[in-house]
Amino acid sequence: MNEKDKVPYVVSSKSYTAVAINCAAKAGEWIKSRLGTVAQLSTKTSAQDLVTEVDKGAEQMIRKLILTHFPDHAILGEEGVEPGPEASAQALEAARQEEYLWIIDPVDGTTNFVHGFPFFSVSIALVHRGEVIVGVIYDPSRDELFVAEKGKGAYVHGNPTEVSKEEKLSSSLIATGFPVETSTLLPQNMAALQALVPKVRNVRAGGSAALHMAYVAAGRLSGFWEVGLNAWDIAAGSLLIQESGGTVTDLNGRPYELSVRNVVATNGRIHNAILDVMKEASTGS
Incomplete structure (x- = not known):
């Protein structure tokens, strides 16, 4: 067992990663508290493409938290983009020119959330000059936090993650x-x-x-x-x-x-x- 396996991952309180974790955890906690309370349901590109006030509220929460720490950073969030692949591509093309770009999905799995099916997540990435350098995915239903930093490995609850060994x-x-x-x-x-x-x-x-x-x-x-x-x-x-x-x-x-x-x-x-x-x-x- 190498040293990486022995020592739990610790995040500096002032790092980009710490902010991403804080955003995901706070948004996830609020999202979970809203289960079963959706009052207004809208569709975007199709009847299968749902959006709720919880998606919008969670994205606003994440945006405010990020901009509190990094007011000069750009943010690309699902709920801030017009529906459809063309609009998504245009929004990404405009945003990716920024030196630091946060890419967020406040509720990935909105349909599951609406139906009370416990498989949805908060996804937050930080991109620096076109390269993803921080990735955080939080599952509020299981309280599982997946974290990655470029060149420093990936972790769940501080323990290193490793892909499966299946070869066939x-x-x-x-x-x-x-x-x-x-x-x-x-x-x-x-x-x-x-x-x-x-x-x-x-x-x-x-x-x-x-x-x-x-x-x-x-x-x-x-x-x-x-x-x-x-x-x-x-x-x-x-x-x-x-x-x-x-x-x-x-x-x-x-x-x-x-x-x-x-x-x-x-x-x-x-x-x-x-x-x-x-x-x-x-x-x-």
Whole structure:
């Protein structure tokens, strides 16, 4: 056992990471307290794309906390962007020019939250000159905090995380999610699902991309893929996985960067196998 395994991770109280943790914890506590109290429910791009006053309130809380500490930093949050992939891409392109950019999803898994299904999370990432340097994902239902700092590893409750050791699809538990853009992206996702199900141990679809990625980092899942995502769904989780020894790419195997919307995240060992199956499914070969 190396020294990293022995010593719990400690965060400086004035660090970027400490602020991200504080934001996620405070927002998560408030979100949990609002379970079962949603009075107003709206949709964005489709009937499956929900937003509540809790999403908006949590994002406002996180924004205020960040700007209290770092008033010159930029913030890109899901609830501050107009619905649709074009608006998301435009907002990201404008924001990514900033030296420091916080990317936040106040409630990743809003549908689960609305129905009282305990699989939703707060996702916060800090980007410095285009590179994710801090990633925090908090699960209020289980009080689990996943934290990563660039070059310093990833942790859950202060203990180092490590991706799973499965080397074959047949022994791998993987996860996916279903896109809100059902007319264009759902057929692509279903083709991949149909191709992968017979080849893996099983597939889960929990409804929070951020938590799925945290679970890949923690070795609970060997892989995850989803299409039609946005930077706030993926950014924090991408760093968690990379710092835990895993791999995050687009569907063509290109390394993750902020504009990627179709993502494959794995322990690294099964990555090429998943990409190959998905490529075959998309081409029909």
